Amino acid sequence: MTELAHDWFPRPLPDTVSLGERSWLYSSYAFMHSHGTVRIGPDCGIYNGTHFELGPEGSVEIGRYCTIVGAIIRTNARVAIGEMTFIAHEVVIADDPFAIPPRGAAEPAVADILIGENAWIGARAILLGGTTIGDDAVVGAGAVVRGNVPAGSTVVGNPAQVV
Amino acid sequence: MSFDVRTVTGEWDYATLPQNVRLGERCWIERPQSFERFRSTRSPGVVLGDDVRVHGWTVFNVEPEGLVTVGDGSVLVGAVFMCQAEIAVGRDVVISYQVTIADSDFHPRDPEERRRDAVASAPQGDRAGRPAVESRPVRIGDGAWIGIGAIVLKGVHVGAGARIGAGAVVARDVPAGAVVEGNPARVVPA
Numbered sequence: 001m002t003e004l005a006h007d008w009f010p011r012p013l014p015d016t017v018s019l020g021e022r023s024w025l026y027s028s029y030a031f032m033h034s035h036g037t038v039r040i041g042p043d044c045g046i047y048n049g050t051h052f053e054l055g056p057e058g059s060v061e062i063g064r065y066c067t068i069v070g071a072i073i074r075t076n077a078r079v080a081i082g083e084m085t086f087i088a089h090e091v092v093i094a095d096d097p098f099a100i101p102p103r104g105a106a107e108p109a110v111a112d113i114l115i116g117e118n119a120w121i122g123a124r125a126i127l128l129g130g131t132t133i134g135d136d137a138v139v140g141a142g143a144v145v146r147g148n149v150p151a152g153s154t155v156v157g158n159p160a161q162v163v
Numbered sequence: 164m165s166f167d168v169r170t171v172t173g174e175w176d177y178a179t180l181p182q183n184v185r186l187g188e189r190c191w192i193e194r195p196q197s198f199e200r201f202r203s204t205r206s207p208g209v210v211l212g213d214d215v216r217v218h219g220w221t222v223f224n225v226e227p228e229g230l231v232t233v234g235d236g237s238v239l240v241g242a243v244f245m246c247q248a249e250i251a252v253g254r255d256v257v258i259s260y261q262v263t264i265a266d267s268d269f270h271p272r273d274p275e276e277r278r279r280d281a282v283a284s285a286p287q288g289d290r291a292g293r294p295a296v297e298s299r300p301v302r303i304g305d306g307a308w309i310g311i312g313a314i315v316l317k318g319v320h321v322g323a324g325a326r327i328g329a330g331a332v333v334a335r336d337v338p339a340g341a342v343v344e345g346n347p348a349r350v351v352p353a
Contacts, residue, residue, distance in 0.1 A: 008166055032171065072260055090261065097310035097329040098259050100240050101218060124261075126311050126329045144312075144330040158330040158345055 004028060020044060020064065033101045034058075036075070041066070041083065049089065053099075055107040063117065071121075074099045075129075076107040082117035082135065091121050095129040116151060170195060171219060182206075187213035187235065194219035203229045203246075212237065212254065220260065229266075234305065242309075245269065247298035253305035253323065264315045267298035304339060326353075 002013040009029040017034075019025055020042030030046065031038070036054025040046060041064040049070025052060060058075045062068070063083030071087045073079055074094040081087070095110040111130035115121070119133050122141035133139065134151030144158040153162050169175045173193045177186060180198060185207045197217060201209065203225040211217065212235035220241030225231055229246035233239065234254035242258040244250050245265035252258070270280050276294040283292035299318030303309070307321045310329040321327065322339030332346040342353045 009171075010166055010168055029171070074260070092260050092311045092329075094260070094311055098257050098308040098326070099311060100238050100257060100259065124312065128329060142330065144328075 026050070035102050035104045036060070038062075044068070053101050055102040056104060057107065057109070058102070074101070075110070075113065076102070077110045077129070078112040079115075080112070081115045082119065084118045085115055085120070087121040088123040088125075088141070090124045091127070092125075093127045097126075097128055181208070183208040185210045187211055187215060189213060190215045190217075192217040197221045198223055200224040202227055205230050209233075215239070247296070249298075249300040250303075251300065252303045253307065255306045256303050257308040258303075259309060259311045259313075259329075261312045262309050262314070264301055264303070264309075266301045266317050267296055268317065269296060271296055307337075 004025060007027050009027045011028050013028050014031050016037045017031060019040050022042055023040055023044040025046045026048040030050050031052055034052045034054045035056045036058030038052050038060045040062045043064050044062055044066045046068045047070060050068050051072045053072060053074040055076030060073055060079045062081045065084045066081055068087045070089045071091040071093060077095060079093055093113055113127055113131050115133040116135035118136050120138045122139055124142045125139045126144045128146040131145050131147060133149045136152045137149045138154040139145055140156030143156050143160040145160040149155050155162050171194050173191045175195055183203060183206045190211050201223045204227045208225055208230055209223055210232040212233055214236045215233050216238045218240045221239045222243045223231055224244060225246045229248060231244050231246050231250045233252040236254055237252055237256040239258050241260040241262055243263045247267040250264055250266050271277055271294045280293055283289055301315060302320045304321055304323035306324045309327045312330045313327045314332045316334045319333050319336060321337045324340045325337045326342040327333055328344030331344050331348040333348040337343050341350050343349060344351050
């Protein structure tokens with residue numbers, strides 16, 4: 001059982017959550033609605049406003065040196081985030097555009113969301129089911145992404161397009 | 164400092180809500196903070212139907228003359244209601260994360276009026292000097308779904324069963340059963 005020394009929320013981290021060495025997580029409140037598995041690598045910062053909203057089949061893997069300023073991650077599939085990726089304020093990463101929080105019941109199978117290494121996701125961007133973000137890619141603020149963002153590219157807008 | 168976990172699990176005492184908030188049977192409200200900016204003096208000022216679920220990201224920012232109604236079975240995940248007069252949400256509506264619904268611009272558009280509004284709105288300003296601002300009711304039809312990050316603006320009627328895509332900005336009416344996406348939101352093939 002892991003408890004965060006600084007936590008205001010009176011619960012330990014769920015057993016299905018692991019936090020790497022030297023990583024900072026603002027609170028166990030991040031897992032208030034979670035029914036899935038979360039693996040956070042070493043040297044990550046996961047800040048206030050981040051919520052893991054995982055269905056029973058949901059899993060999130062975050063590589064080392066990632067910063068998540070404030071993202072809602074709602075999945076019943078796999079969300080993988082490569083090392084050194086930066087995710088800004090009020091980002092939503094979700095299987096479904098009409099997502100609601102999980103309640104622990106079985107949910108239909110959905111597509112994974114994969115984010116490469118050293119990617120940069122701008123504030124208020126929305127990444128939907130089946131999205132793949134390549135290494136070193138940049139997603140502009142407020143972009144709505146569904147599909148493939150090539151490595152090294154920059155996408156902006158709704159729907160997101162390469163610029 | 165101890166923290167009462169019930170204030171974030173929907174198990175707090177709903178009797179602490181203002182008297183003009185009416186709740187249906189089996190209504191669930193995750194956090195009382197959703198009503199921190201509720202200041203309607205209408206009776207009622209908020210009506211939530213049976214089996215409505217209100218998650219903690221939802222905000223009822225309701226001005227003194229405002230009324231927000233939500234029909235039976237609807238789910239409000241992150242619905243920020245900015246209400247001056249009336250926002251009516253139907254039955255079995257889904258409003259996803261980070262959605263804003265506003266029935267007014269809350270400030271004038273005319274540049275000179277905006278200057279007056281800025282002065283009157285200052286912390287020590289005379290609010291009585293604020294220019295009048297039009298509000299137009301917003302209606303969300305039964306069974307409509309509003310996607311992540313969408314914004315629905317004043318006067319919009321969203322038809323029954325419509326789908327508002329993620330990130331859409333809706334300033335015009337949406338026909339029943341239609342699917343709209345983008346900014347400005349446009350109808351796309353269902």
